[in-house]
Amino acid sequence: AIQLTQSPSSLSASVGDRITVTCRASQGISSTLAWFQQKPGKAPKLLIYDASSLESGVPSRFSGSGSGTDFTLTISSLQPEDFATYYCQQFNSYPFTFGQGTRLDIK
Amino acid sequence: EVQLVESGGGSVQPGRSLRLSCAASGFTFDDYAMHWVRQAPGKGLEWVSGISWNGGSTDYADSVDGRFTISRDNAKNSLYLQMISLRPEDTALFYCARGGRVTFDSWGQGTPVTVSS
Numbered sequence: 001a002i003q004l005t006q007s008p009s010s011l012s013a014s015v016g017d018r019i020t021v022t023c024r025a026s027q028g029i030s031s032t033l034a035w036f037q038q039k040p041g042k043a044p045k046l047l048i049y050d051a052s053s054l055e056s057g058v059p060s061r062f063s064g065s066g067s068g069t070d071f072t073l074t075i076s077s078l079q080p081e082d083f084a085t086y087y088c089q090q091f092n093s094y095p096f097t098f099g100q101g102t103r104l105d106i107k
Numbered sequence: 108e109v110q111l112v113e114s115g116g117g118s119v120q121p122g123r124s125l126r127l128s129c130a131a132s133g134f135t136f137d138d139y140a141m142h143w144v145r146q147a148p149g150k151g152l153e154w155v156s157g158i159s160w161n162g163g164s165t166d167y168a169d170s171v172d173g174r175f176t177i178s179r180d181n182a183k184n185s186l187y188l189q190m191i192s193l194r195p196e197d198t199a200l201f202y203c204a205r206g207g208r209v210t211f212d213s214w215g216q217g218t219p220v221t222v223s224s
Contacts, residue, residue: 001169034210036152043202043214044144044152050209087152091210094166096142096154 006099023088032092116218129203140206145199
């Protein structure tokens with residue numbers, strides 16, 4: 001199975017900050033990567049697919065980049081509603097796998 | 108509006124069985140693959156199983172292969188997960204998710220499964 005390793009595991013930041021989360025795949029997966037946001041007690045929400053395509057309705061402050069084995073999620077200017085846990089996920093091959101998550105909280 | 112509503116979760120003893128259901132509405136069900144994803148308490152997300160639009164192809168995580176069976180009834184707009192030989196490590200919130208153009212683009216709110224003696 002393809003393993004995804006996210007870093008950092010947790011991150012403290014302030015409203016207005018620019019933050020980046022990285023996701024590294026154990027083997028090349030082209031651009032078959034997605035990013036999800038999950039808030040406590042809620043289902044995950046798709047933010048980015050195909051490594052850099054923004055899901056409909058997702059604010060433009062979210063962006064994704066990368067291909068092969070190294071990927072990033074960037075939030076350009078944090079808003080209060082962005083404090084949540086973020087997961088990367090590969091859909092290159094079964095079994096689909098997720099990163100372990102990055103918890104983003106308020107500094 | 109896409110809606111996915113899971114049901115069937117509960118508390119069971121190790122070795123017992125449970126069948127989860129997911130009722131879909133707001134979209135053409137048989138246009139999409141469907142999946143089950145679970146989340147153990149305080150832990151991350153784990154993909155469990157997926158099924159193609161017509162049920163002709165299914166896939167499973169190694170951790171559940173041989174114990175769980177995914178199925179669907181397109182006439183009823185419903186997805187199922189039959190779970191047998193349940194283990195304590197299967198304790199989790201089980202989500203039904205739509206397989207969008209590439210990945211999980213809509214999720215239900217989940218149904219909890221607790222496996223404990």
